[in-house]
Amino acid sequence: MASTNGITVRPATSADWPGIVQLLETCFGTRYDQPELDNIPDLFPAERAFVAVDGDQIVGHTVDRTMTVTVPGERTVGACGVSGVAVAPTHRRRGLLRALYTEQHARTESDGLPLTIFTVSEGTIYGRFGYGPTIAANEIEIDKHAAIEFRSTTPDPGGVTIAPVAEATSRIKAVYDRWRRLVPGAQARPDANWNIWFGEPERYRDGASTLFALLHADGYALYRRQWREHESVALLVELRAVTSEAHTALWRVLLSLDLVKKVEADIADDDPLPYLLADPRTVKVTGRYDSLWARIMDVPAALTARTYQRDLDIVLAVDDPFRNAGGTFALRIRDGIAECEPTTRPADLELGIDVLGSLYFGTYRARNFAAANRIQVKDRTALRDFDQAFTSDREACLGWFF
CATH class of the missing domain: 3.30.1050.10 (SCP2 sterol-binding domain)
Known part of the structure; x- marks a missing residue:
């Protein structure tokens, strides 16, 4: 237990959960939906959190869990995955983040974990703590007003089926686990996270539909449909493919969806999608962002x-x-x-x-x-x-x- 400017930094308990929720909703400007409230305590237990307390009010928070992360060479390493980092707007510039991080990273050292990873909301804060952006992704859109034509050399593997998400969860989880063992940066995925995704929190949808699923023996795609200015957009939430055949087959179906004017997705730098198409400019990059930060x-x-x-x-x-x-x-x-x-x-x-x-x-x-x-x-x-x-x-x- 530490004290910073009269504010106590201590390990959290389950009794702190309501105060933690209030703080995180205030700082991130959103409301948790029931699937999140039901599963976050299992995903990131309060017992793994540190809180800053002013009187009876929680004014700072950070939490972690031990993750299994794939590294180059298809090896895995244990890592500390940090989440929920927040300081109340009423208590900024008092050293609370440093105090919270000091306690948390001392515990990570005692746990013997060689790596800490974090999905960062602001890019100017965490370099001082030794973090750097380590994975990047590209936001793309494909306007189907233009003719979508695959190259003559692009195979048509087939093998894609549609299924209700509720009936496909076990297959989706199995494919994800095969995929994450091959891909640097990908983590083993706990059931609590799957429960949140398949629980369809309203804020995840942003007015779009619930999830649709495309299945392949070696891959899957999860997407939503959204009406936007009288046009229907397909929002690709997640595509995981263990083989190039599955990747190509899934994209062939996604780009063949009826009554869709635009497909939006996030892809990595080495995604072969543009090279499958006769006109690679059809895949328009609209943004780029860092999806993960790491500290050694x-x-x-x-x-x-x-x-x-x-x-x-x-x-x-x-x-x-x-x-x-x-x-x-x-x-x-x-x-x-x-x-x-x-x-x-x-x-x-x-x-x-x-x-x-x-x-x-x-x-x-x-x-x-x-x-x-x-x-x-x-x-x-x-x-x-x-x-x-x-x-x-x-x-x-x-x-x-x-």
């Missing part, structure tokens, strides 16, 4: 958990402005497998622990951070090798939002 809690443990694209022998000087995970480390990679340990050798590259978190899943490139002077380079060859080593065969993707 233990540099040797995190770097040895994933695999790499080339051999490497390098010394990294890592600065940690918040905790004590920084230092100078020798990183040696042979045949994709890394060894990493503290060293007294002079550094080849110097970088913040937030930058290392950004590089971790392979989406962001070291050469770009170096160009922005966020990696200090003594040897350009070392930078080139480091940049190439941290890439991944498959683009990272957030499995489920938290």
Whole structure:
């Protein structure tokens, strides 16, 4: 238990739940629907939360759960997944976030977790705590006023069926679990999260329909229909495909939906969708956003958990402005497998622990951070090798939002 400016920071209990809900609804400007109220206590138990309390009022909150996350090389690592970070608008600029984070990250260190991940609502706050954006996604739209034509070389695998979501849940969960084991950044998904999704919270829908499902033996697509200015839009909520055949088959059906003028979706940088179409400009990118941030809690443990694209022998000087995970480390990679340990050798590259978190899943490139002077380079060859080593065969993707 700690005290900050007369405000107590302590572990939460289940009795704090009503006050936590009030705080989160106020700070995020929304109301929880019943499926969320029923399942969030299982997804993020109050016993895993820290609260800041002023008198009898909860004015700050953060919570976490241990997640299993896939890293490059189809390996998995335990990670601390942080959620529900909020400080009441009446109590800003009093150091409450730092006090909450100090308690939470000390617990993560004692739990021995090498990585902390977080879906961030604001991009200017969390770099000071050693977090960097680590996965990105593209918002796209496909206007079906234009003729949608697949290339002659695009296969038509078939195998897609429609089904009520309630009858398809077990198949959807099974495909998701196969998919997340292949994709960096994807997490094992607890039943409580599925319960929220399939419970159809009103605020998730934003006036759109309940979910429709398309099923394939190796994939699925969940989408909604929404009327917007006298036009019907198909909103792709989630498409998970274990094989390229399933991906192509699902998109063929999505782009064949009747009475749909536009399809909107989020895709990764390496999604082959534009290359399936005769006119790749049909897939119009309307936005780009970071879907996950990461902080390295233990540099040797995190770097040895994933695999790499080339051999490497390098010394990294890592600065940690918040905790004590920084230092100078020798990183040696042979045949994709890394060894990493503290060293007294002079550094080849110097970088913040937030930058290392950004590089971790392979989406962001070291050469770009170096160009922005966020990696200090003594040897350009070392930078080139480091940049190439941290890439991944498959683009990272957030499995489920938290």
